[in-house]
Amino acid sequence: MQPYQPVSCDLHSRLELAILRRQTLRLEWQTEQGSQGGAGVAVDIYTRDGAEWLEVDLPSGERLRLRLDQIVVCDGI
Numbered sequence: 001m002q003p004y005q006p007v008s009c010d011l012h013s014r015l016e017l018a019i020l021r022r023q024t025l026r027l028e029w030q031t032e033q034g035s036q037g038g039a040g041v042a043v044d045i046y047t048r049d050g051a052e053w054l055e056v057d058l059p060s061g062e063r064l065r066l067r068l069d070q071i072v073v074c075d076g077i
Helices: 009-020
Strands: 024-031 034-048 051-057 063-067 071-075
Touching: 009 034, 009 071, 034 063
Parallel strands: none
Antiparallel strands: 024 034, 024 071, 034 051, 051 063
């Protein structure tokens, strides 16, 4: 995995607001296997191991954890 690249303060603030509002986000993110996407409710944002992470509850009941610098598209905020 590549070293973490900080995201803009604007994106971070908008994600925090989406969490407070329990908004559904449409996301696309990059993985080592390629691009993936989905939609879910933003529930948490935190720092761990030198990177910032977003947790999203998917309609399937799964909780998705995404490193912020891997997010390519984030609609709904």
